[in-house]
Every structure is written in C-alpha cells, then in structure tokens.
Amino acid sequence: MSVATATAPTRTQTSAEKKRRIIFGAVFILIGTAILWFFAFNSEGGVTTTFGLNPGFASNAPKVPDLTFPTQPVLYGLGLLAMFLGGWQLAKGFKSYAVVFGVVFLLFIIAFLAWAAQGRSFNLVGMLQATLVRSTPIALGAFSGVMAERSGIINIAIEGMMLSAALASVMVASVSGSLWLGLLGGIIIGGALGLIHGVLAIQFKVDQIISGTAINILSTGTTSFIVKRFFIDPEINSALNSSKIFAPIHIPILSDIPIIGPIFFSVNIMPYLMILILVVQHVMLFHTRWGLRTIAVGEHPKAADTLGVDVFRVRYINIMLSGMIAGIGGAYFTIGRVGQFDEVMTGGRGFIGLAAMIFGKWTPVGSLGASLLFGFADSFQQKIQILIPAFPSEFLLAAPYVITMIVLAGVVGRAIAPVADGVPYEKE
C-alpha cells in the first residue's frame, strides 16, 4: 500500500514551487523598483538623514552618536539590494523565502524612513521602544486567546474583558491608592468575565461567538454608563478615576547598554509582565501536564475524556486564566499608561490580539511576533504623521492592517486552529 502511494505520479507538485519562486522573485524586484522610483529618484543629492539612537526620555544609557548618512546613495543601495535578492530568488530561489521576504520588506521600511526624514533627524530608538510598549496589550490579548482556544473555547470577548478590567483596575487603584491592588482588581474582573463566558459556553453550550459578543456589549455598555453617569462629576472622577501609573523600572546594568537598554530595559512593569507570561505560558503549554491536557482537550476532547481527563474542568480553568490575562492587558490601558479611564479606550486591541494569535498559529511565541509587528506598524504610522504632516492620516491609520495583510499573504502559511475550537463537548 505505502509503496503504491509513494510512487504515485508527483511531477506536478514542483510546478507549484516554481510558481511560488517566480511570484516571490517578481515581488522582491517590484519592491526594489519601488524603493528606487519613489524614494531614491525623489530625494535630493547631498542631503543627509539622521537616525536618532538616543531615547527622547530619561535613561541611564550613555549617549551614543546618532547615525547620519547621505540619503540618496543609501536609497540606491537599498533599492539595488532588494532587486538583487529578487533576481536571485527568480533565478535560483531561496530555501527560506519567507525570511528573505521579511528582509526585503524591512529594506522598504528603512528606505521609506530614510526618505521621509531626509535633511532631518528621526528618533529610531524612540520608535522601537514605542513598538514594544504598544505591542504589550496586543500580546496580552493574544496570550489570552491562546489560553482559551488551545482548550477549545473561542474567546472573542477579550476586548470586553480588557475594557472592564481597565475600568476596574483604575477604580481600585484610585480608591486604595495601590497600583498593585488595582492590577489585582483588573485580573479578578477579567477572570470573572471568563467564568461567565465559560458557564455559557461549557455548561449551556451557547454559541461561543454569541456569548463572547454578549460580553463585549455588556462591557462597553457598563463602562460607558459609569463614565457618562458618574465620572462626569469632576469630584467623583478625581476620587474614582484618577490613579498614579506604574513608573518605568530601570533594570540595573542592562538598562545601561546603549540602544538596547532604552528600548527594552527602561519600561514599566507591563512589558516585563507580558514577557513573563509569554515564558510561563510557553513552558506550561508544551512541557507540563496542564499543557498536554489542554492541547488534547482542544484537539480531541473525547480522546482526553476516555483517558480520564475532565474536559469541562480543563476548559473552565483555561477560560478563567484567559480572562485573567486579558485583565492584565486591560489594566495596561489605565494604570499602565494614563492613570484614568476613557470610554472604549481599548480601541479594538483585544480583537487585534486575537488576530495576532491566529497569525502566531495559536502559539505564545508566534503571538508575540505578530503582536510586535502590529505594535511596530502602530508606532510607525505615528512617527510618519509627525515626519510628513501632509501625508493623509487615514492611510497611516490603515497601515497596521495593510502590513498585516501583506505579511499574512506572504510569510505566514495556512494557520490551523485547534480542531475542537468552538465546539462544545457533549458527554455521552
């Protein structure tokens, strides 16, 4: 049997590879041409661009000289390099074409920045630090999704959980005066909403999209009501909706490293917490009993059941953990950034987190990668708004999503969800 299938005709399979080689080669060359056409030809000779390598905020790191280079020659270089990679891809084909695609894309971004900032200075380190900070809530949303969906529950309520937790944490922090208690409040509210979603999805087998949407609407409604009804009054507002925020933590030694230090080691607790959750979740998911059972329950609950694993219990625990992580993500918006709550201030980060989870193929590490990309796109568009005020901001606001689509089509292959994701388990 295996012999017969192994020797079955396979000659057409290579045609798909050939097609892919040619398409990617053409795309690379096109990007190279675009760099030359839009940027190199449109720049003035003799002008220089400066990339700032020092953060625009207080930092322990010693100052380093900024990177200054002549704009036009570098743009020609970048464009030609992209075209060369394209030519190579056409002729020979790269084995890891996805990585090369990433490189070419990066060349384009650098070229764009160099062109936009010609004759001026642009703070590169500032943008990268903003990337990390802006990625944090997205990544937390994505981890929340991983937690739930790996066990087979679709959680589109992350947005709502974040929103409720954002309000809860700032209120607790304002009243108690302790940011840590505020964070705890956010976690508890997130976990409680997770439990509600769990009861609906597991116990009552409600369609999980519906119950998630219900939680989102509930959260938007309740928080907006509280803001409109109570926080309108400045006295109440300053008593209940005004807290300190977590201060940046400068990690000794590491924060003294130039460039790296300001980007990674002079942020507040939130990004560190996010990285901690990443590590713990990754290790738990792939190296512990809990993780093994979670994956089994998400893929084939009946198999887990026949081996004595309590499917309902695993799902309840996971959906509550999912809510708690979303709660931390919510706390980021208030006590992690501005110290007060505004209506719908999460602005869809929970949903983007869910998208990041899908691009990350339901893994913690992949989710972080996708979240960083979103965060980058976000801070990129913000910088561009400052650099070229004439650029229509609508296009820039769309940038994160455009980048997402390009990356999704180009680099990420087909994402396969856990098989039992969203399917209620019925015991016989």
Add this chain to the structure above:
Amino acid sequence: MAPVLELRGITKQFPGVLANDNVNLTLEAGEIHALLGENGAGKTTLMNILYGLYKPTKGQILIKGKEVEIHGPTDAISQGIGMVHQHFMLVPVLSVTQNVMLGQETVKSGVFLDQRKVAGEIREIARKYGLNVDPDAYIRDLPVGVQQRVEIIKVLYRNADMLILDEPTAVLTPQEVEDLFEILHSLVEQGISVIFITHKLKEVLAVADRITVLRRGKTVGTVSPAEATEKSLAEMMVGRAVELMVHKTDADPKDAVLEVKNLLVKDDLETVKVEGVSFTLRAGEVLGVAGVQGNGQTELVESLTGMRHVESGSISILGQEIANATPRQVTELGVGHIPEDRQRDGLVLSYPVRDNMVLNTYYKKPFANGLVINETAVIEAAEARVKEYDVRTPSIYVPAATLSGGNQQKVIVAREFSRPNKLMVASQPTRGLDVGSIEYIHKRIIQQRDAGTAILLVSTELDEIRALSDRVAVMFEGRIVAIVRARQVTKEQLGLLMAGSMPDDLPPSAVVEGQA
C-alpha cells in the same frame, strides 16, 4: 479460578431502543473472546457500558469474581480494562509518547513532563509485545495500522489485563490485519485477555478462542471456532440462513452506456491521480474496478459523478459528454451514485432519514410542486423505502447520524435504487457492513444489472469484486493495468495486477484489454 470478567444480565434501554437485553458474557484469563454481531446488534453499547461510558439500566459486572461499579473511564482503567475504540482516540498533533502518557503523566521536578522516561517505557512495552512504534513520531504522520498499535500501547501502559478492541480490522489493510493478529497472540501469551468485537466471520474463525454472538441486543450463544463455520455463525448473527455466495447468471451486455476516453484527473494537491484511463461500460453488465486504495479509484468516481474537475479526456453517458458537468446534470441523465464516504458525500447526517431518502429527487414531482415540498409524498415514499429496504431506524424522523453504518448505507441504496437508472456508480458499497447487509446490497446490485442498468463497482475487497463483476478493470497508479474477464482470473492473478504487474499465467482469452 473465577473468570477475569463476567457480565450478568446487562440491559441498556435507550429512548426508543433496547440496545442490550439481558446480555451475558464471560471472559476467561488469557483468551481471545470474539464478540460477533451485525451492526446495531449492541456490541459497542455493551463495551461502552463496560468502559463506563454508559450506565446500564440493569445487570452486574464482575471482575475476578467481585462485583464492581464502573462510573467512567477512570474506574475502568483502574480495574484493568483498556479499550481501543473503532475511531481512534488519538490526538494527531501530539507525539506517540504524549498520547500514551495523557491522563497519566509522569513528571519530573514536580512540574515538567518526563517524556524521555515514558518513551523508554513505551520502547520496553513495544519490545515485550512486538509492537513496533517510534515513541517520538507524531500521530498525524503514522499509518492507521501503527496508530492502532499506539492505542494498544496506551492500554498496556496503564497496566490493563483486559483489552477490548472495537472493530479493529475495519480500517486495516490485509497485511496490517495479519500483523494485528500476531500482536494479539503475543498479548495473550503474556496473560492478557482480549475481547475482539467484529462482524467479520473469517477473522473470528482465524483468531478467536471463543465466540459470543449478539443479535438485536440479545446473546444468541457462545461457541468455539472448532465447532463453527462461517455459515453457522452468519446464521446465528442474522437469525436465518444466509447466502454467502451471490447467485447470478452470465451478463447479457447491451448498448454502451458509459464511455470514458483518455481521462486525466488531478487530486486536491494537484497530483495526477488518473491518467490515460479509457473503458466502455455496457447496459446489463457489472464492471468492477479493483485496486489498492489510493490508486486513483476515488478520483475516477468523483470525475464520473461530476464531483471533480476533469483536466482532459472525455466521459460520455449515452452519447452525451459529461466531463465537468455538475452532479445534478449527471444525476438527471439517470446516474445513481453510492459514494465511497457515505457520511460525507452520501447523506446529510443532521437531516432526518425522511429527507435523506429523497435527496436526489426532492425538487421534482411528486416531491415538490414548484418551490414547495410536498411533505406527504416525501413521508409516504420514505416510509415505503424504509420498509422495502429493511432500514432499521426508530422512525423516519430521526437524524441520519443516529443510524448505524449499515443502516445509513441502506438509506443511500434505497434512495439511489428507487428510481430507474441507466448507470449505477457504486463505490465501496459494503465497506464496514455486516453479512446480512452485504448479502442484501449484493442482491440488489445484481437485480439492477439484470434489469439493464450498467454498473460500475469500485471496491478494494477482492472477494466482492470477484463475486459481482463480469469484467474487472484493475487500476494501479492512476492507470488501468488491464481489463479482464472476472470468471477467468484467480484471486492471485488479480493481486499481481493490483501491484502493477502482468501475471505470466494469465490466459490470453481472459484479457479484454491491457498493456503489460
């Protein structure tokens, strides 16, 4: 010594169905005990009770002489009962080791999975019982036969001394069946007792020490293979004399119905699966398509029935070109289709039996008046067909999903045979069915042939091909190796053709067409 396991008077009442009625079964230490019965006879229900998945309405379970209550799989496992389900309970994205340890994980430093240790234990079990498996392989990469070994290892890893196998051979190739029997013998030698659930008579006689037959939820009796024959067992199963051979006269082929010329078809991965296939099928004959699974039969049938794109070549039915026609256009020409995957392509599982009975003609009179379905006509037709084709269902209003495999197949057969056909494409029509149903469906196919329908029978079962076909087209790697006269070839010669080579001793008169 008390028997390892004794079931006394087990009764299970489902709403509307008495699945088990006072069933008794005794399993002695170190024996292979076959539990034989038709689909729907209550074998699986009985074993699910034993494994704690169902609660019995009445009855006792005794293990080593002591009465026990089993509330769930965990209880069953702790009593030493292990079960290999018909549909494997394996997580495809996990490794063999992870699947085996799931639910009974070994950890180091209190938290982390100790996969190396478990992998070592798996290798130990594998060596002891001759179960060749790589602990680090992922389930999704393993052939079914190996997956089954993993299931057995799962049971042994939990120190079970009773192994229940539910229809273990249904998904295996003949070679894999041989391997499985060898494994079972080595398990029994090491003191493990086996319950082997099946409806296949040959296998029971080949491997069992004792045989208990169930019929319609009741125990018919327990016999030893020495005193039983295929015929006597079949009678016990079905409750009447069964014809294991198909009686048929020589075919009387008339005009060509189906003409296929130089067909080229690719599968979903763009791999060429059917290449240069040409044949003619006449009214009143059965053309069998033999071959090992995966040699292009599936794609051939799909292209004939309008379910798959034809790259090049022609298919004509009664002179009309139908390559790349829609399934409905094909059906309208008078083509019936019994699909290979009955649950995916043959039925809408969530629809009631009633609607499934008319899926091919629901939009026409008398079942529809314009846009409106005539419920009365549908119900009448469905009731009549259920009766005529002996479909065992509580009513015509239950979803098709609740029927056993054999009865689901009967629904399809009833639907497809209930209107005049010019051509019947039957793909694996009896896969997974019991003797009673097989006999029935075979009879119907021959009846259709004699009524002048052209029959294309695709099957991987050589016995079936030989029993029904007038001519046999043997497929190998997407091509037809030869078309031979069924009466003039032996099973061995067909086997060689299926492997792609021309047997030397094949009489020239047997070959209709062929390129050696």
